[in-house]
Amino acid sequence: MTQDPRSVRIDTSKPHPARMYDWFLGGKDNYPVDEEMARQLLTVDARGRDMARVNRAFMHRAIRWLSAHGVRQYLDVGTGIPTEPNLHQIAQGAAPESRIVYCDNDPIVLAHAAALLRSTPEGATEYIQADARDPELILERAGKVLDFDQPIALSMLALLHFVGDEDGAYELVGKLVEKLAPGSYLVLSHVTGDFDPEGAAKAAAMYRARGLTLRPRSRDELAAFFDGLDLVEPGVSLTAEWHPELGEPVPVPGDEPIPGWAAVGRKR
Numbered sequence: 001m002t003q004d005p006r007s008v009r010i011d012t013s014k015p016h017p018a019r020m021y022d023w024f025l026g027g028k029d030n031y032p033v034d035e036e037m038a039r040q041l042l043t044v045d046a047r048g049r050d051m052a053r054v055n056r057a058f059m060h061r062a063i064r065w066l067s068a069h070g071v072r073q074y075l076d077v078g079t080g081i082p083t084e085p086n087l088h089q090i091a092q093g094a095a096p097e098s099r100i101v102y103c104d105n106d107p108i109v110l111a112h113a114a115a116l117l118r119s120t121p122e123g124a125t126e127y128i129q130a131d132a133r134d135p136e137l138i139l140e141r142a143g144k145v146l147d148f149d150q151p152i153a154l155s156m157l158a159l160l161h162f163v164g165d166e167d168g169a170y171e172l173v174g175k176l177v178e179k180l181a182p183g184s185y186l187v188l189s190h191v192t193g194d195f196d197p198e199g200a201a202k203a204a205a206m207y208r209a210r211g212l213t214l215r216p217r218s219r220d221e222l223a224a225f226f227d228g229l230d231l232v233e234p235g236v237s238l239t240a241e242w243h244p245e246l247g248e249p250v251p252v253p254g255d256e257p258i259p260g261w262a263a264v265g266r267k268r
Contacts, residue, residue, distance in 0.1 A: 078159030
């Protein structure tokens with residue numbers, strides 16, 4: 001680990017997406033300010049908890065698919081608060097020699113990073129404290145654990161909708177992918193306003209009022225992150241519908257789709 005958890009101050013004056021996500025998943029590593037905003041978001045779409053669970057299940061399925069296709073290195077940016085089974089448990093359960101680097105910028109994730117570092121003897125796990133908008137720092141620190149001359153799966157799950165266009169969302173992904181070896185993969189999931197533009201605009205306004213960013217993107221806007229990569233079948237799909245045969249289905253109420261897109265792409 002690159003920083004002592006005891007030296008980090010957790011800001012509880014405003015909500016943080018990682019802690020809100022934890023609340024949606026039923027965790028306890030969140031504060032009243034996070035719960036308050038999460039509950040307000042539920043007034044816009046009552047399925048907030050379902051969205052979190054569907055995204056988590058996609059991660060499980062994607063890692064199983066990647067493991068089955070020979071991936072043994074993972075760089076997970078925007079890790080969030082540990083929730084079992086986490087990425088390294090899925091990857092090392094399939095291939096014990098797998099090496100995983102987690103990255104997040106929320107101090108509360110750092111405070112729980114010990115749970116992310118329980119590697120198999122054959123593999124490795126590491127946690128680095130860094131902002132997704134600083135790809136150079138991420139690459140430098142991840143390179144101490146991962147071999148960038150070999151394929152790596154870069155996962156940025158439920159992250160990029162917190163990075164606005166003005167912060168260079170496409171550019172930062174491009175910089176990370178550029179350093180990956182051929183045969184590497186990009187794994188993304190992303191909130192969309194395609195099914196309820198008005199609700200998405202209300203949610204974005206709630207974030208903005210608290211000094212936070214929420215940038216829902218369309219199906220085509222998500223696909224643009226994969227320019228130059230070969231999309232794995234079925235391409236950009238609803239998060240809940242990406243290779244459902246690989247994992248536990250998440251039952252959700254109603255007939256409306258959970259508003260999120262997901263995809264995996266391979267670097268040539």
